[in-house]
Amino acid sequence: EAGVAQSPRYKIIEKRQSVAFWCNPISGHATLYWYQQILGQGPKLLIQFQNNGVVDDSQLPKDRFSAERLKGVDSTLKIQPAKLEDSAVYLCASSQPPGQGRETQYFGPGTRLLVL
């Protein structure tokens, strides 16, 4: 079965520019997650979708970050404008919906963002 796909793999931008990341989850996975992993830290959940609805975005900096999951499949995460502290790896993961005993999250390879 195909894994979680993410693009681009690497992105370098200057501060105050905008950037967008794309994620395609495993087929049939209703739940999709975006994580931010800063160097030397563990991943931090930014937003969780179930189908095309937001379940949790409590840690998403909404003044500059936005995410959508139109049609309940692919998702995009956008940063506008970017700050230096946004330099990180952005990981997308997907899973079956919670509570069905198949909650394992499967991660994509990530997008490495460098803000100069």
Next chain:
Amino acid sequence: AQSVTQLDSQVPVFEEAPVELRCNYSSSVSVYLFWYVQYPNQGLQLLLKYLSGSTLVKGINGFEAEFNKSQTSFHLRKPSVHISDTAEYFCAVDRTGGGNKLTFGTGTQLKVEL
């Protein structure tokens, strides 16, 4: 809220030696516990998980972990490591019924040397 502490940021070990990576968690409610491995420039891969039942959990690549509720620990062990085990290892926690929201530790870099 839940939290995870991985006290060892780096663990060097010789090939074929045993290894233990430590993980302690904090939570006022019951939890699920996970270990993920991250190879360079790759996403995270699940090694093993504890949801309920037997406290000794066996995972992939010969790893196992033991859930100790009284000590709030979930240490990862392998009796004999290989060079290919060199990677970053993350412990994560989710409260039962918590909607699959993982809280990760800061990670432990395992470096296996010849």
